[in-house]
Amino acid sequence: MKVVTTWAEVPHFESEEEEAAFWLDARLEVRLMNGSLLKADTRESTTIxxxxxxxxxxxxxxxxxxxxxxxxxxxxxxxxxxxxxxx
Incomplete structure (x- = not known):
């Protein structure tokens, strides 16, 4: 299974079928996945x-x-x- 370590390694897909075929043999590296998550809101917060x-x-x-x-x-x-x- 191919591990995708950068977003540049993900090709442009012409169809959903093409994308599905790509992801059957590929997965995102954990660090890349974590880096793509939305960052926490930096506004003031209250601890409970x-x-x-x-x-x-x-x-x-x-x-x-x-x-x-x-x-x-x-x-x-x-x-x-x-x-x-x-x-």
């Missing part, structure tokens, strides 16, 4: 404390790891998405 059942926190961390995310950032993302849905 939440208490989680250890098993629940372990499950959240496992999901975050599988998505190459920091678990705290993922929780903030979930809360933000749910807030938008509620509003």
């Amino acid at each position: 404390t939440l208490r989680f059942d250890p098993r629940l926190l372990a499950r959240i961390k496992r999901i975050a790891r599988s998505r190459y995310l920091n678990y705290q950032s993922m929780i903030k993302q979930w809360l933000s998405e749910r807030l938008e849905k509620e509003l």
Whole structure:
């Protein structure tokens, strides 16, 4: 399997089929994937404390790891998405 280490290695695709064929034998390097994630908002923020059942926190961390995310950032993302849905 080819490991893509720079975005320049990803060709321009003429169709979705061509793109699907490329990604069958290629994957992004973890550092490249992490570098492409949106950076945290640098505006002022407030620190809070939440208490989680250890098993629940372990499950959240496992999901975050599988998505190459920091678990705290993922929780903030979930809360933000749910807030938008509620509003």
